[in-house]
Amino acid sequence: MAPRQEQSSLKQRIQQLPLTSGVYLMKNAAGEILYVGKAVSLRKRVQSYFRKTSILSKTDLLVAGIHDIEHVSTQSEAEALILEASLIKQHLPKFNVELRDDKSYPLIEITGEKFPRIAIVRPREKNPTSTYYGPYVGVYLVREALTLIRKIFPFRTCDPFPKKECLDFHMGLCGAPCIGKISPEMYANNIQNVRLILEGKKDELFRHLQKQMEEFVKAKRFEEAAQARDQIRAMSALYSGTADINYYKEAEQLQRVLGLPRRIDRIEAFDISNIMGNQSVGSMVSFFNGKPDKSNYRRFRIKWVEGIDDFKMIAEIVHRRYRRLKNEGSLYPDLIVIDGGKGQLSAAVQQLKFLGVEIPIISLAKQEEEVFLPNRRSSIRLGRDSLALKLLQRVRDEAHRFAVSYHRNLRGKAMVGKDKKWKKR
Numbered sequence: 001m002a003p004r005q006e007q008s009s010l011k012q013r014i015q016q017l018p019l020t021s022g023v024y025l026m027k028n029a030a031g032e033i034l035y036v037g038k039a040v041s042l043r044k045r046v047q048s049y050f051r052k053t054s055i056l057s058k059t060d061l062l063v064a065g066i067h068d069i070e071h072v073s074t075q076s077e078a079e080a081l082i083l084e085a086s087l088i089k090q091h092l093p094k095f096n097v098e099l100r101d102d103k104s105y106p107l108i109e110i111t112g113e114k115f116p117r118i119a120i121v122r123p124r125e126k127n128p129t130s131t132y133y134g135p136y137v138g139v140y141l142v143r144e145a146l147t148l149i150r151k152i153f154p155f156r157t158c159d160p161f162p163k164k165e166c167l168d169f170h171m172g173l174c175g176a177p178c179i180g181k182i183s184p185e186m187y188a189n190n191i192q193n194v195r196l197i198l199e200g201k202k203d204e205l206f207r208h209l210q211k212q213m214e215e216f217v218k219a220k221r222f223e224e225a226a227q228a229r230d231q232i233r234a235m236s237a238l239y240s241g242t243a244d245i246n247y248y249k250e251a252e253q254l255q256r257v258l259g260l261p262r263r264i265d266r267i268e269a270f271d272i273s274n275i276m277g278n279q280s281v282g283s284m285v286s287f288f289n290g291k292p293d294k295s296n297y298r299r300f301r302i303k304w305v306e307g308i309d310d311f312k313m314i315a316e317i318v319h320r321r322y323r324r325l326k327n328e329g330s331l332y333p334d335l336i337v338i339d340g341g342k343g344q345l346s347a348a349v350q351q352l353k354f355l356g357v358e359i360p361i362i363s364l365a366k367q368e369e370e371v372f373l374p375n376r377r378s379s380i381r382l383g384r385d386s387l388a389l390k391l392l393q394r395v396r397d398e399a400h401r402f403a404v405s406y407h408r409n410l411r412g413k414a415m416v417g418k419d420k421k422w423k424k425r
Contacts, residue, residue: 010066010067010068010069011050013068013069014043014046014047014050014069015043017042017043017046017069017071018042018043018071018073019041019042019043019044020041020042020073020074021038021039021040021041021042021073021074021076021077021079021080022038022039022042022071022072022073022074022080022083023036023037023038023039023071023072023074023080023083023084023087024036024037024038024039024042024045024046024069024070024071025069025070025071025087026062026066026068026069026095027066027067027068027069027070028065028066028067029067031068033087033091033093034062034065034066034093034094034095035062035093035094035095035096036084036087036088036091036093036096037084038077038080038081038083038084039077039080040077042071042073046069049062049063049066050063062095076144076148077141077144078141078144078145078147078148079145079148081136081141081142081144081145082145082148082149082197082198085133085134085136085198085200086197086198086199086200086201086202087200088200089133089198089199089200090199090200090201105122105134105135105136106120106121106122106134106135106136106139106142107120107121107122107123107132107133107134107135107136108120108121108132108133108134108136108142108146108198109121109123109127109130109131109132110130110131110132110133110191110194110195111127111129111130112127112129112130112131113161114184115156115161115177115184115187116155116156116191117155117156117157117158117159118146118155118156118157118191118194119157119159120139120142120143120146131195133198133199147173149194149197150173150174151172151173151234151249152193152231152234152235152249153190153191153193153194153231154168154172154173154174154175154182154190155174155175155187155190155191155194156168156174156175156177156178157174158174158178161178162178163178164178164179165178165179165181169181170385171385172249172387175187175190186224189212192208193205193208193209193231196208197235205235206232206235209228209231209232209235210232212228213225213228213229213232216228226252226256230248230249230252233248233252234248234249247289247290247291247391249387250290250387250388250390250391251263251264251265251290251391253386253387253388254335254387254388254391254392257371257380257382257388258335258360258362258373260334260335260360262334263334264334264335265288265289265334266286266287266288266293266331266333266334266335267286267287267333267334267335267336267337267395268284268285268286268287268321268333268335268336268337269284269285269287269336269337269338269339269395269396269398269399270282270283270284270314270317270318270321270336270337270338270339270348270399271283271339271396271399271400271402271403272302272310272313272314272317272339272403273400273403273404273406274302274308274313280301280302280305280313281299281300281301281302281403281406282299282300282302282313282314282316282317282403283297283298283299283300283399283400283402283403283406284297284298284299284300284317284321284399285297285395285398285399285402286333287394287395287398290391290394292398297402298321299402299406300316300317300320300321302316302317303316304316310340310343310344311343311344311346311347312347314338314340314344314347314348315347315348315350315351318336318338318347318348318351318352319351319354319355322351322352322355322357322359323355325357326355326356326357332357332359333359334359334360335359335360335361335362336348336359336360336361336362337361337362337363337364337392337395337396337399338361338362338363338364339363339364339366339396339399339400340363340364340365341363341365341370341372342363342372344363345361345362345363345372345373345374346374348361348363349361349374361374362392364392364393364396365379366396368381369381369382369384369389369393371389371392
């Protein structure tokens with residue numbers, strides 16, 4: 001066992017582990033990896049190894065040799081599964097042997113077809129033309145992990161090979177080789193990248209994607225170069241646990257649709273709520289990397305507008321928000337989203353110009369889900385399955401929910417006040 005001082009240091013390190021999902025690597029004094037595991041909560045899972053029992057087990061032998069613990073945080077347990085499997089394959093830790101040898105766990109099969117199919121299997125006999133990866137623990141997590149990978153590198157799962165495209169193509173999960181929507185070369189590239197993920201060859205994967213992107217740029221195949229760049233960013237998100245993979249695809253698509261020069265990390269969205277001009281309020285929600293950043297939400301009681309005038313109310317809360325940020329010298333968002341149409345957008349744009357603040361701004365109208373841009377007559381109508389539209393809807397709907405809840409809260413307080421006055425009489 002490690003000396004008491006080392007044990008104390010190890011306990012401190014465990015106590016500092018996050019309560020989030022990820023992968024942990026247990027090492028001995030020589031720095032060799034003894035065990036790789038995944039967890040929904042890293043701290044709780046690692047702490048469980050150090051609970052004493054009356055019966056000596058294999059876990060006790062593992063714990064006796066632990067000198068250090070490293071971890072990688074992820075956004076989900078499925079992402080942790082991908083990392084765990086690739087690290088086991090890469091390092092072959094001594095205490096992971098039982099996982100690698102047990103044939104009852106599911107495997108991932110990549111078939112030897114011209115357009116290989118990828119599936120989760122428990123084969124009685126292995127197909128000699130297929131390649132197998134695993135075994136893995138938990139078929140649900142394996143399925144979720146493959147879905148994450150498919151969002152970055154689309155592939156087919158259908159059997160037999162169909163005669164026309166299916167829903168997966170429209171969801172961006174398959175390139176539809178069945179109708180020739182993707183070339184054998186590009187499909188083979190996707191499969192090669194999936195293999196590198198499953199084999200734990202992270203560095204080789206990034207070198208391959210970087211080289212591919214540079215070749216596309218030289219050949220002036222800019223759309224494919226942008227796709228390779230998106231894949232690099234998405235894989236960085238997967239391996240670092242810094243952002244949701246799907247958000248990278250949403251943000252990149254939205255950036256291209258709006259013609260913005262930089263990636264969209266932070267979005268601020270505004271909405272108004274009132275009933276016949278009474279208790280009028282405004283809300284602003286903030287999203288960072290596609291997720292609500294509730295510490296930066298803001299509520300506004302309308303002060304400068306009487307009666308019903310949504311345009312002036314939007315103008316007021318936009319003015320108040322960015323006047324404050326400008327005075328404080330704070331960072332501006334990458335995009336402003338206004339709930340409404342041309343009128344609401346124009347009112348907000350005028351206030352930004354008045355303040356001398358330059359921030360990309362759009363509006364999203366509910367009825368037809370039209371996107372309006374400043375200085376553009378016609379709206380942009382995105383497909384209902386567009387990732388960019390889904391991101392905008394998620395942000396807009398949260399702004400609306402936040403405004404309505406604030407308005408409802410104020411109305412509730414007003415009714416309580418009236419009841420108290422009536423009782424005093």
